Amino acid sequence: DVKVTQSSRYLVKRTGEKVFLECVQDMDHENMFWYRQDPGLGLRLIYFSYDVKMKEKGDIPEGYSVSREKKERFSLILESASTNQTSMYLCASSAPGTSAYNEQFFGPGTRLTVL
Amino acid sequence: AQTVTQSQPEMSVQEAETVTLSCTYDTSENNYYLFWYKQPPSRQMILVIRQEAYKQQNATENRFSVNFQKAAKSFSLKISDSQLGDTAMYFCAFGRGSTLGRLYFGRGTQLTVWP
Numbered sequence: 001d002v003k004v005t006q007s008s009r010y011l012v013k014r015t016g017e018k019v020f021l022e023c024v025q026d027m028d029h030e031n032m033f034w035y036r037q038d039p040g041l042g043l044r045l046i047y048f049s050y051d052v053k054m055k056e057k058g059d060i061p062e063g064y065s066v067s068r069e070k071k072e073r074f075s076l077i078l079e080s081a082s083t084n085q086t087s088m089y090l091c092a093s094s095a096p097g098t099s100a101y102n103e104q105f106f107g108p109g110t111r112l113t114v115l
Numbered sequence: 116a117q118t119v120t121q122s123q124p125e126m127s128v129q130e131a132e133t134v135t136l137s138c139t140y141d142t143s144e145n146n147y148y149l150f151w152y153k154q155p156p157s158r159q160m161i162l163v164i165r166q167e168a169y170k171q172q173n174a175t176e177n178r179f180s181v182n183f184q185k186a187a188k189s190f191s192l193k194i195s196d197s198q199l200g201d202t203a204m205y206f207c208a209f210g211r212g213s214t215l216g217r218l219y220f221g222r223g224t225q226l227t228v229w230p
Contacts, residue, residue, distance in 0.1 A: 033217075035220075042221055042222035090160065092160075095216075102217075103150065103162055104216070106161075109158045
């Protein structure tokens with residue numbers, strides 16, 4: 001089975017701190033994604049990556065950056081955390097579109113609180 | 116941009132009854148995939164069912180089935196013999212047939228199953 005892990009289930013940070021959220025997948029997937037989930041807004045795509053060192057902006061990239069130095073690891077970085085970045089963050093991975101019908105496999109999520 | 120609309124923020128059903136969750140989408144693509152994901156209180160997103168747009172036959176997975184109306188761009192999820200464990204947030208998602216694997220999610224429907 002595909003396994004996607006995230007470094008923390010819960011995280012509390014202070015305004016202005018630099019925050020790293022880590023995601024690791026063990027199925028050799030090319031594609032990886034970071035979403036934020038807020039009540040009533042569903043999942044919104046922040047960034048995604050379809051190869052090592054490649055990245056694409058999603059719908060809400062402002063205030064975030066990403067890093068993908070190895071195929072299995074995709075990091076989300078909040079350069080200077082703000083209270084409006086308090087949210088649930090979900091990581092996902094998928095194989096290329098020619099297989100598995102673009103199905104994405106999700107991690108358990110990180111609930112980030114910025115004080 | 117692709118849009119996915121779930122018009123029912125909340126629904127409830129009694130155990131053993133049948134419930135249908137609605138989803139509509141907007142696209143000019145001809146090759147695409149549709150998904151229903153489930154997010155229980157544990158927060159782990161799980162794929163419930165998927166449908167390839169080129170297939171006319173509606174997908175079925177045990178108690179879960181879809182009503183895929185391509186011309187109407189409608190993709191509803193029917194849950195038969197509802198169980199308490201079906202209580203979750205359900206997300207409808209659209210994926211284009213491309214290698215980037217991006218999915219577009221609706222805002223979700225919170226389903227509560229009552230004993």
